[in-house]
């Protein structure tokens with residue numbers, strides 16, 4: 001049976017797509033394995049609950065608790081840290097102003113700080129004690145700039161605590177901030193408040209339930225979104241985003 005040329009093209013495209021899919025799966029598996037190898041656990045059980053990580057040429061120890069979402073390190077944070085470390089030329093953080101929202105135990109803030117950034121690590125008030133402890137322990141005498149730990153409850157007192165006129169962030173970082181919680185409107189408001197025309201948002205999103213996943217569509221009403229890595233085996237996508245029309249706004253008149 002002879003194939004027509006359009007049938008032939010169709011089959012060829014299908015084959016290319018299948019090979020790309022297999023290649024993507026292999027890459028996903030390999031990189032995820034590499035990311036997970038950065039985590040290690042204490043050899044001895046002690047009274048302190050900690051996990052270790054290797055990023056940016058340092059051994060990082062993170063004290064965890066088990067009583068709330070922000071008290072453990074989530075895989076999205078590892079994905080973002082790995083990206084920062086392996087793309088440190090393209091995304092050079094030295095002397096850049098970085099804010100992390102929903103920092104939790106602080107791993108992303110710590111890695112950004114070890115890579116040279118001026119970091120503000122933020123979260124809810126009840127998380128700040130452990131966050132401060134982790135940040136200090138891992139950056140003191142190691143980082144160029146000492147990070148600052150500050151309360152930022154999404155949507156609350158934004159102008160008072162982070163005035164638009166004086167706060168300028170080169171990067172906003174966020175790992176696993178979208179899940180089943182009632183503050184998605186406030187989260188969007190927070191991104192909107194902190195983001196200037198030249199701010200780059202690096203956001204690792206863990207896809208879970210349909211309802212929360214829709215946040216991505218709402219996010220795209222304000223920001224241009226670009227997928228920079230995707231790990232289907234973890235249901236995590238790393239996005240880069242900038243305020244919509246920011247390119248136009250940056251052009252001289």
Ligand SMILES: C[S@@+](CC[C@H](N)C(=O)[O-])C[C@H]1O[C@@H](n2cnc3c(N)ncnc32)[C@H](O)[C@@H]1O
Nearest residue numbers: 069070073074077102103104153154175176183
């Ligand atoms: C799933 S944890 C992720 C923590 C950390 N980014 C990580 O990936 O390991 C979500 C974080 O968002 C913070 N969070 C939740 N609701 C918040 C709110 N309304 N305002 C500020 N932070 C909030 C939690 O305290 C927690 O640290």
